[in-house]
Amino acid sequence: MEKKDVDKELKEIEEFVQAFSKFFQLAEENPEEYMNRVKDYLQSVRELDAKEQMALSKAINIWVK
Amino acid sequence: MDKVEIDALDTELSKLYSLEPVHFIKVNKTIEPLRRVATHFLIESYTEREWKELLNYYYLNTTYKFLTEKPGEVFRIHFFNEKEKSYLGFITLKPIPEPLFILSFIYPNFEALIPLWKNYKVLEGLDVEDKIFVMTYDRDVHLQDKKISIKTLAFYAQDDMVLACAHADILMLTKFLNKKWNTPEVRIGDILEGYSFFKLKQIPTKGLNIYQINEIFHANGYTMRYFNIEEQGLSHKDTFFVINSMLESSIPVYLFLKRCNEHTYEYHVVLIIGHTLNEKTGQKKYLIYDDSGALFEWLNKPRTFIGLVSEEELKHFLHSIFIYEPERVYLSSLHILENFNKKHKDVFPKAEEKFNRMLLIHNSKAKAFFKTEKLFVYKIPFHKNKNFEHNDKELIRFIKTNQPHYVWLLEFNFDKRPLYLVADPTKHKDTVFTPFYNFAVATKDKISLLYGG
Numbered sequence: 001m002e003k004k005d006v007d008k009e010l011k012e013i014e015e016f017v018q019a020f021s022k023f024f025q026l027a028e029e030n031p032e033e034y035m036n037r038v039k040d041y042l043q044s045v046r047e048l049d050a051k052e053q054m055a056l057s058k059a060i061n062i063w064v065k
Numbered sequence: 066m067d068k069v070e071i072d073a074l075d076t077e078l079s080k081l082y083s084l085e086p087v088h089f090i091k092v093n094k095t096i097e098p099l100r101r102v103a104t105h106f107l108i109e110s111y112t113e114r115e116w117k118e119l120l121n122y123y124y125l126n127t128t129y130k131f132l133t134e135k136p137g138e139v140f141r142i143h144f145f146n147e148k149e150k151s152y153l154g155f156i157t158l159k160p161i162p163e164p165l166f167i168l169s170f171i172y173p174n175f176e177a178l179i180p181l182w183k184n185y186k187v188l189e190g191l192d193v194e195d196k197i198f199v200m201t202y203d204r205d206v207h208l209q210d211k212k213i214s215i216k217t218l219a220f221y222a223q224d225d226m227v228l229a230c231a232h233a234d235i236l237m238l239t240k241f242l243n244k245k246w247n248t249p250e251v252r253i254g255d256i257l258e259g260y261s262f263f264k265l266k267q268i269p270t271k272g273l274n275i276y277q278i279n280e281i282f283h284a285n286g287y288t289m290r291y292f293n294i295e296e297q298g299l300s301h302k303d304t305f306f307v308i309n310s311m312l313e314s315s316i317p318v319y320l321f322l323k324r325c326n327e328h329t330y331e332y333h334v335v336l337i338i339g340h341t342l343n344e345k346t347g348q349k350k351y352l353i354y355d356d357s358g359a360l361f362e363w364l365n366k367p368r369t370f371i372g373l374v375s376e377e378e379l380k381h382f383l384h385s386i387f388i389y390e391p392e393r394v395y396l397s398s399l400h401i402l403e404n405f406n407k408k409h410k411d412v413f414p415k416a417e418e419k420f421n422r423m424l425l426i427h428n429s430k431a432k433a434f435f436k437t438e439k440l441f442v443y444k445i446p447f448h449k450n451k452n453f454e455h456n457d458k459e460l461i462r463f464i465k466t467n468q469p470h471y472v473w474l475l476e477f478n479f480d481k482r483p484l485y486l487v488a489d490p491t492k493h494k495d496t497v498f499t500p501f502y503n504f505a506v507a508t509k510d511k512i513s514l515l516y517g518g
Contacts (some may be wrong), residue, residue: 006221014443016191017505018418019411020486021445024503030188038497045494047443048399055293056279059385064231064332065272 066104068145070294073176077108078158078163081132081140082422088164095168095358097220097369098188103144103153107208109132111141112155115236118253123268125225126162131478132160139169143208150175152213153488154204155206159224164391165474170221171370172206174215175199188288189366190373192343197293198515199339199352202244202316213262218338219228219315220370222356232256233335233356235281243387245315249286259284272324275321278387288392293385303490304383305376306423309506310386310398312351315514323384324363332384333359341373350375353416369494390425393470395499398423401488407500409509419477428468431478431512434459438508440482459504463487473500477509483511 026034069077075093082088093100110133124131133139139160144153154174158167173221182188201216204352211382219240220442233252239251256266259281262275273281273304282289294304297385311318318337323330339352350373355361361436362501363382366372388396401423405416444456473488485506492500 009479009482010441012509013441013484014481016412016415016477016479016484017443017445018503019415020409020501021443021503022411023449023499024445025449025451037408042495043405044403044407045400047102047214048403049494051297053292055296055385056291057233057289058296059275059293061113062275062332062384063272064275064278064334065229065270 066108068107069102070105071103071210074106082162084162090167091165094368095370096171097367098182098371099153101175101187102146102178102185104147105145107143109141111140111157112137112187113139113169115253116159119227125177131159146181153177154215154217166224170510171220172204172217174217175201175516176216188373191341194345195341196343196518198517200241200317201516202241208508220354221473227267229270229272230334231290234319234336237336237354238319239287241317247324251285255285256281261348287389289387290390291385291387294383301380301455306402307388308386310339310393310423313514314338314424316389319387321384321386322360322382324382335360391471394425394491396492396494400494401500404500419479421476423473423475425471425473426514428470428472430475431472432464434512435506436464438510439506440509441507443505447503460506463502485510
């Protein structure tokens with residue numbers, strides 16, 4: 001890669017990592033947004049776990065040969 | 066016996082079994098990917114534990130005449146390619162004159178077979194430019210006075226009397242995990258005795274119920290997750306995300322398939338053991354071990370022991386999956402994905418565009434990889450007004466301190482430069498923080514836990 005391409009790529013990576021890192025500081029910077037994200041996550045992960053249990057209960061009549 | 070040219074295989078089998086060559090059509094079709102690239106073979110007798118177990122459960126109670134000299138012995142056939150001076154692996158055949166069910170194991174040597182399969186277009190759907198990635202473990206083969214080391218994953222065929230596809234796939238999956246992940250060894254007896262739910266007379270086999278399969282895994286120390294695509298409303302994207310994460314972690318996926326006939330459903334199970342990748346087109350196909358070849362027949366493909374199936378083809382039959390997750394992995398790939406999607410959403414849409422794969426890896430392998438391959442390490446500050454910086458400190462701390470047994474790696478592609486995030490699977494599922502470590506690493510090369518290329 002040429003130097004300008006390398007620089008562009010590195011800038012892209014840095015922007016990505018900075019965007020990823022925002023959550024680490026969000027509790028201090030924007031507590032309301034922080035709590036919204038946590039709630040969103042808790043809701044979706046509860047659904048995920050409940051579905052796994054339900055899925056097995058619905059599989060009672062399945063025989064594999 | 067010395068090495069014999071491959072064309073004489075049917076004649077030799079006919080002599081051994083006192084049967085006509087036509088009787089070996091099924092076994093010949095199944096081993097076609099080995100036979101087609103072999104120039105020579107060698108037959109010997111071999112004591113096989115699984116055959117001894119089958120004898121005990123059923124075959125000793127029959128009137129079959131056993132064709133090997135000693136009880137417990139099977140016929141072992143080694144395959145060679147003399148032009149390439151390579152050893153292709155071996156198969157074992159039960160010593161009973163019941164030709165539809167004589168095949169026992171296939172131990173392919175992927176190291177020798179992959180280049181030959183590419184050159185001779187042996188697998189249907191394999192292009193010359195495709196790379197093949199497959200899960201393997203190292204196994205020594207003792208052949209007369211020689212010891213040969215092969216990269217293999219054992220294939221086992223059902224006998225349809227004691228064992229069906231569900232049993233055969235448990236045996237293949239646990240045998241591989243035992244060798245590669247040091248999980249408990251599971252014998253045929255452990256499978257047959259490993260459940261009580263809905264238990265009826267076991268021989269002839271009626272296959273296994275999903276509850277029984279689950280019981281068997283747990284009774285033998287295997288902690289499994291179950292995903293039922295229809296009932297859980299899992300999207301195809303999420304389903305293949307889970308499948309791909311397991312494949313990249315070198316954990317075979319136990320896949321239930323469902324075919325709708327006119328008024329009934331037919332269920333079958335196969336193992337996904339790897340994939341191909343065309344780097345130009347990005348097209349990926351799955352490498353599948355199908356012990357009876359039923360899936361390949363549904364797809365009008367040759368009924369060989371191994372075959373390639375695209376995501377599009379699999380979609381029509383996908384029912385559910387069992388995946389093995391080591392006991393100390395509490396957050397699954399989907400938990401980590403949810404954490405990423407819901408908490409770190411500032412990276413979207415870039416994250417979607419750049420995401421490549423996710424894999425579970427032993428912490429020492431991750432440490433070694435980062436130590437040798439790191440290009441840049443980004444330290445992520447926990448507090449506002451602290452600068453985001455290039456800094457090795459957090460990675461060094463990660464390498465030098467005690468970490469969870471396994472960690473999840475998320476890989477993103479920036480042109481050809483990969484970037485890794487690391488997540489801790491031992492965090493509380495309801496964590497208000499994030500399971501991700503506070504560093505990101507750009508590396509020179511990508512990590513791979515699969516054999517091939």
